[in-house]
Amino acid sequence: xxxxxxxxxxxxGEGGKVDIIRDIxxxxxxxxxxxxxxPNGGGKSTLAxxxxxxxxxxxxxxxxxxxxxxxxxxxxxxxxGIGFAFQQPVxxxxxxxxxxxxxxxxxxxxxxxxxxxxxxxGLCAKDYINREVxxxxxxxxxxxxxxxxxxxxxVQLAVFDEPEAGIDxxxxxxxxxxxxxxxxxxxxxxxxIISHQERILNIADEIIVLSDGRVKAxxxxxxxxxxxxxxxAAVTACEMLQ
Amino acid sequence: MIQMDPIQLRLLKEVADLHxxxxxxxxxxxxxxxxxxxxxxxxxxxxxxxxxGIDIRIKDxxxxxxxxxxxxxxxxxxxxxxxxxxxxxxxxxxxxxxGCGIDNCGKQDAEHDxxxxxxxxxxxxxxxxxxxxxxxxxxxxxxxxxxxxxxMEEDSTMEMEMVQIKGVDSTERTTLAExxxxxxxxxxxxxMTHGEQNALSxxxxxxxxxxxxxxxxxxxxxxxxxxxxxxxxIIGNAACQGHTECDSIIMDRGRxxxxxxxxxxxxxxxxVHEAAIGKIAGDQIIKLMTLGLTEAEAEEQIINGFxx
Numbered sequence: 001x002x003x004x005x006x007x008x009x010x011x012x013g014e015g016g017k018v019d020i021i022r023d024i025x026x027x028x029x030x031x032x033x034x035x036x037x038x039p040n041g042g043g044k045s046t047l048a049x050x051x052x053x054x055x056x057x058x059x060x061x062x063x064x065x066x067x068x069x070x071x072x073x074x075x076x077x078x079x080x081g082i083g084f085a086f087q088q089p090v091x092x093x094x095x096x097x098x099x100x101x102x103x104x105x106x107x108x109x110x111x112x113x114x115x116x117x118x119x120x121x122g123l124c125a126k127d128y129i130n131r132e133v134x135x136x137x138x139x140x141x142x143x144x145x146x147x148x149x150x151x152x153x154x155v156q157l158a159v160f161d162e163p164e165a166g167i168d169x170x171x172x173x174x175x176x177x178x179x180x181x182x183x184x185x186x187x188x189x190x191x192x193i194i195s196h197q198e199r200i201l202n203i204a205d206e207i208i209v210l211s212d213g214r215v216k217a218x219x220x221x222x223x224x225x226x227x228x229x230x231x232x233a234a235v236t237a238c239e240m241l242q
Numbered sequence: 243m244i245q246m247d248p249i250q251l252r253l254l255k256e257v258a259d260l261h262x263x264x265x266x267x268x269x270x271x272x273x274x275x276x277x278x279x280x281x282x283x284x285x286x287x288x289x290x291x292x293x294x295g296i297d298i299r300i301k302d303x304x305x306x307x308x309x310x311x312x313x314x315x316x317x318x319x320x321x322x323x324x325x326x327x328x329x330x331x332x333x334x335x336x337x338x339x340x341g342c343g344i345d346n347c348g349k350q351d352a353e354h355d356x357x358x359x360x361x362x363x364x365x366x367x368x369x370x371x372x373x374x375x376x377x378x379x380x381x382x383x384x385x386x387x388x389x390x391x392x393x394m395e396e397d398s399t400m401e402m403e404m405v406q407i408k409g410v411d412s413t414e415r416t417t418l419a420e421x422x423x424x425x426x427x428x429x430x431x432x433x434m435t436h437g438e439q440n441a442l443s444x445x446x447x448x449x450x451x452x453x454x455x456x457x458x459x460x461x462x463x464x465x466x467x468x469x470x471x472x473x474x475x476i477i478g479n480a481a482c483q484g485h486t487e488c489d490s491i492i493m494d495r496g497r498x499x500x501x502x503x504x505x506x507x508x509x510x511x512x513x514v515h516e517a518a519i520g521k522i523a524g525d526q527i528i529k530l531m532t533l534g535l536t537e538a539e540a541e542e543q544i545i546n547g548f549x550x
Contacts, residue, residue: 019274052532054528054532073531074528074531074532075531075534075535075537078531078532078533078534079534083532084532086525087527089529090523090525090528090529092526092544092547093489093547093548094461094485094544094546094547094548094549094550095543095544095547097244098546099543099547100533101545103530103534103535104534106533106534135399149533153533242305
């Protein structure tokens with residue numbers, strides 16, 4: 001279980017400090033599929049980074065399974081079972097897809113094990129396994145590899161920051177299936193996704209709407225979805241592809 | 243028969259990936275003397291007068307054979323200059339593995355300067371691997387100054403892999419190449435310097451024949467207070483293609499000077515150079531930390547991948 005208690009975060013902006021996250025408190029229970037949505041600039045990605053330890057709050061505490069992890073590093077949180085997929089995946093000169101998957105798994109993976117993760121994200125493994133994670137890969141390919149690195153880890157909480165962005169050619173259904181399988185594989189595992197995508201919102205157990213650094217609404221899908229229809233927080237696939 | 247002590251055998255493993263006597267022809271040099279030699283039906287190795295080096299002669303049509311000529315130095319104060327000439331016949335396809343390992347536990351400098359000349363015959367293909375390695379905790383410096391000259395006949399191909407990852411205090415590498423029509427040269431250099439090391443790498447490649455080509459790529463990492471200079475010049479004297487690239491990671495208080503240059507003396511010479519120097523991107527380290535690595539482990543993985 002992840003608990004955020006009175007989290008506040010601000011960053012330097014034009015004309016001084018800008019509050020990005022304002023006194024947010026929320027709880028992500030085990031085995032939940034939670035989607036955080038809301039308008040652009042509302043603080044969603046920052047919240048995900050605060051959970052992964054990439055950013056540190058200026059006040060408030062973060063508890064993971066009852067343990068205070070506010071001051072723990074990215075590495076320590078990763079070792080405690082928190083996984084994070086970047087919105088804009090990083091490129092590496094020289095490191096191959098197989099290298100990244102091995103690092104993610106934390107053990108020696110044989111090629112067929114690594115291929116399983118790639119197949120799940122819709123990549124033909126033999127074409128990719130030995131490729132460098134460099135500028136020769138398209139944004140969509142990188143995005144799928146990014147998701148595969150989280151699949152390769154045995155995480156208890158997987159945080160995906162806008163996983164659908166850039167993978168418009170791959171059916172959303174496959175992506176959703178990946179998340180569902182991930183959750184089904186481990187009964188204590190939770191999935192936390194930052195997304196505007198209606199089809200991702202549609203399978204959430206819980207939806208949190210974040211706007212202007214605050215939780216504007218939180219509840220079950222049935223409670224929240226009617227409020228979102230037609231807003232920026234719930235974008236249909238067709239609109240996204242336009 | 244090879245006679246070497248444990249230190250020399252360890253150096254041999256580092257520079258030539260050899261755990262045992264290799265197949266094919268070989269010439270092992272240890273502390274200035276001959277430690278072992280084998281010739282084959284197609285590959286002959288003979289000593290130059292006064293032990294100043296060796297001549298390696300590879301007969302026409304020799305394919306799928308290899309020559310290993312590693313050198314190890316484990317005596318402090320040892321300084322030597324060795325001239326090795328490779329005469330590769332026509333229509334050959336061979337692997338040549340050279341390399342030098344120095345272990346210096348003493349106060350005096352140890353230096354090996356290897357001057358290699360390659361005469362590559364028509365339609366021949368050569369893969370050349372050269373690794374340099376230094377170890378030992380003495381105050382004496384470990385110095386390697388290799389000179390490589392490559393003379394390529396029509397339609398010959400040479401792939402050179404030059405690696406210096408650890409322990410060499412000072413190196414000045416000079417590589418000169420002259421290519422005739424249809425000849426192709428590919429160079430992949432990987433270099434890492436640390437401590438107060440200095441490394442200078444100079445290439446001068448002359449594309450003299452029509453449709454000759456060269457691709458000279460260096461990847462390097464400069465750590466601590468080390469200094470590197472990469473100076474590559476490709477000269478196009480005919481209708482040819484040339485490309486040189488220097489890609490470097492700079493760390494700590496390291497310094498890197500990249501001087502890629504091109505000289506076109508023919509209207510159909512197509513020459514390109516690229517150079518990039520930068521530190522490891524913070525995002526790369528963060529990504530690997532989210533996969534459970536510490537910052538130091540992440541850095542090592544990034545460097546290992548970059549130099550792979």
